[in-house]
Amino acid sequence: MKRWKVWTAALSVALASLCIYAEPIRDLPQGHDASVFTTRTLVRGSQGIDVRELQGRLKFLGYYKGTIDGSYGYGTYWAVRNFQNKFGMKVDGKVGAQTRTRLVRATKGYNPYNPPKQTAGGSGSKTGGNSGNSTRAASYGGKSLSANDLKLLANAVYGEARGEPHVGQVAIAAVIMNRIDNPNFPNTVPGVIFQPGAFTAVADGQIWLTPNENARKAVREALNGADPSTGAIYYFNPATATSKWIWSRPQIKRIGRHIFCR
Structure with missing residues (x-):
């Protein structure tokens, strides 16, 4: 009888413990700020x-x-x-x-x-967060662009072509938008700009330089339909290009130091 009582008491303690640990997460207070991060380094492609x-x-x-x-x-x-x-x-x-x-x-x-x-x-x-991230700031070809999209476009134009004439900067912005419209490329601004190997400014970090008003103006003009590149989806500087493949692309015109291609 004593042994049965001991086992019953032990079982009661175990069940009580299970009830404690089974308490639903939703009962945590709204201000709870504990992290559920793991210790692994998260990179593009990570999931979980x-x-x-x-x-x-x-x-x-x-x-x-x-x-x-x-x-x-x-x-x-x-x-x-x-x-x-x-x-x-x-x-x-x-x-x-x-x-x-x-x-x-x-x-x-x-x-x-x-x-x-x-x-x-x-x-x-x-x-210092950009509250404009959730605000639709512009549209292009029926697509809504966020404030971050516009900022990233200006960063790319400035990083790639800040020494070029204004028309050349507009052409760079137009090439990015032409890629968004092309089924062979990603259909978002970040997708196009951060596509591996696509832009020198991303590779060397110049994408993160602060753009000037001229670069922002070039972006606005491209979004309004200006395309000095005449439909180009590639461009390169012949003085620095090392890829043989880029020379094989059908060339459209030269603006400043860049040759624009299909």
Whole structure:
């Protein structure tokens, strides 16, 4: 009888423990800011719950405007680089220990179990986040472009062609938009600009230089339909080009130091 009572007591303790650990996550307070990040480095192509955590916190600050889907695509990559740039870190689009730590510190009050459905404007303004990420700033060919899309376009034009005449800068912006319209290329601004090997400014980091008003004006003109390249989807500088393939493309015209091609 005593042995039976001992076993019954032990079983009761075990069941009570199970009940404690089975308590639903949804009962956590809304201000709960514990991190569910793992220790692995997140890069473009990564997937998982820690990517969802990353996207949620970036969205909380206003850097990310996409769907929280746990897939580290170009939108997440751009948001990470923007966050790193604003916080004075190495801008490489990789989420290691330093970026994770800064992100967690910048998102006090974030609830990883109830990620935001839209940007939390107050957090974005305090941390330097771009609250315009979720605002449609322009349209092109029936597609809506965000403030970040416009900024990235200006960065690309400035990084690629700041020494070129204005018409040449408009042509560079037009080439990017022509690629978006071409089924052989990604159909988003970040997708085109960050396509591996596509632009020298991305490879050497000049994409992150602050663009001037001339570059922004060139972007606006291209979005309004100006295309001095006459439909080009490639361009190159013949004085520095090392690819034999680019010389095989049908050439359209030369503007400044660049030859524009189909």
